[in-house]
Every structure is written in C-alpha cells, then in structure tokens.
Amino acid sequence: MKKLGLMVFLILAILSFDFATYKTSAPRIAKSEFAATKDLEVLGNTPVLQEIIATKQPLTTATPTPLPKEEVNPYIFRAADGNIDLSIGPVVMQFDGGGFEGIEISAELISPVNLGGYASTSEGLEVGNGIGVSRAENYGNILIGIHSGYHKDEPLEAEPFRFYFERRGKTSEESVLKKLQQAVGSRGKLYSSGTKVEVEVVAAIRMDHNAAEEIRLNPEQVLDIVTDGRYESIGNAEAFETVKNNGHEIMINFCGWGPNLEPTYYRYVILLNVLEASYTPLHIN
Secondary structure (H helix, E strand, O other), X not given: OHXXXXXXXHHHHHHHHHHHHHHHHOOOOXXXXXXXXXXXXXXXXXXXXXXXXXXXXXXXXXXOOOOOOOOOOOOEXXXXXXXXXXXXXXXXXXXXXXXXXXXXXXXEEEEOOEOOOOOOHHHHOOOOOOEEEEEEOOOXXXXXXXXXXXXXXXXXXXXXXXXXHHOOOOOOHHHHHHHHHHHOOOEEEEEEOOEEEEEEEEEEEEEOHHHHHHHHHOHHHHHHXXXXXXXXXXXXXXXXXXXXXXXXXXXXXXXXXXXXXOOOOEEEEEEEEEEOOOOOOOOOO
C-alpha cells in the first residue's frame, strides 16, 4: 500500500514538471510587436454593427404607353352600301325635304390629294370645267368649293343654291336671312359612284366680301373665318362652332351676287350633317 502511494506521488510530480516545462518553453510575444500591429488598424475598416430597418415601399402602378392616335382619311364617308371617297369623282346632291326640296346640284370633284390629271386645283377649278374642289379643312371636315353664276348662258354647278337665296341679286338682307333660316333642316341624299349617304342642312350663312376673300385664299381656315366676329355675316355663325372638335361633316361654299351685281362678292357656306353608317376611322393610304 505504501508502494502504491509512492508511485502515484511520483507520477504527479513528473506531470507537474512537464507542464511547467511546456509553459516556460512557449514563445512570448513582445509588447512592441502587439503595439505595432494595433497601430496599423484603420478605423474605417473596423466593422460596425448597424440596425437595419425595413421600409415599406409604396406600391407603384405602371403607366400604360398610350397607343398612337389613328390617322383617318377625312375624305372617306361610310355608307350602308360601301364607302364614298370625296377626294375625286362625281358627286350629286338631291334634296327631297325642307327649304331645298327639289334642288339638285352636281359636279366632278378633285382635291389636293387627288388632282385627277390637272396640274393644280386652280387649274381644275377654271369656270366651265364642271369641276369642284374638295379639301380637308383644319378640323377634319370636308369643304367643297363649286361655282355659281352662269357661263355661256348656262347655270354653273351651285347656281340652284344661289338662286334659292337671292335670285339674281339685289335681294334684301331680310329676304336672304329668311331663306338661310328656311334652308336649315333640308334633307337629301349625296350620291357618288353608285353609293349614297343621307345629309341634312344644319347651318347656312352668307359672309361679307372681306371674309369671302379670306375663304378663297385660305379655305382650310373656313370654320375659324366664319366664326370670327370681325366679319359681317347673315345667318347663324354659332352653329359652325359645334363641328370644330366634334364632327366629320361636309360644307359647301360658293359665291353670291354683290351690291352692284359683282358675281363673286359674297360667300355662302352651307353645313351638312352626314348621316354615316357606323363611322369607323380609316387609315390614310
């Protein structure tokens, strides 16, 4: 028993000696080396804990890209049995109701987009050719200009209209105004190349000489000229305002006799509502 206790004591003594030797032999780090390493640290590179706060982002709705506006051909009018193209070709108007009842006019149309063999609209519009000029005015309606009066003792294309309003001139303004008012509501049909649409007169006006010259020089501006308060007129100018931004209609313009029987002194403008068959925009070719 004494021998066993002695052996345990010796073993513990040996282990204690080895552990002390291991601690003594381990390399020691100089304080100067630690200090140098600490000095090389850069403050900006030291990681810093940050509190992350989740922010609820507002919901955004994508704005749809607007579709390109469809360009339409203002010369095309839809009829029940096909399309009518007023850029070229024959046109006939027959009225069977209202003040214009019994009146019929006809002309061969050309336009700035379809000259029909003429060098210009002015060339085609020479008196005696039987030609009328149709053009798209600034608000998308169609303006048809045709001659009135006589050529070689024969009535020109719009003479039935002019004769209705003022006979052969020197008609009083009161009488002209009465006829303009009676013309409103006249109903008829417009024929072109075997196709027809119904039309109705919604306004009629006679413009003074200055306005007549402006319309002759700038026919595309006819609605602005007619509704411009600077010019004298007989009839309802306000009615023409309604088709500036809401309409696809037809206007007919022609000359009126002047105080001294000048054949092109005044300018009549008739506004026709076209009763189209389910109008749908058509692309311009």
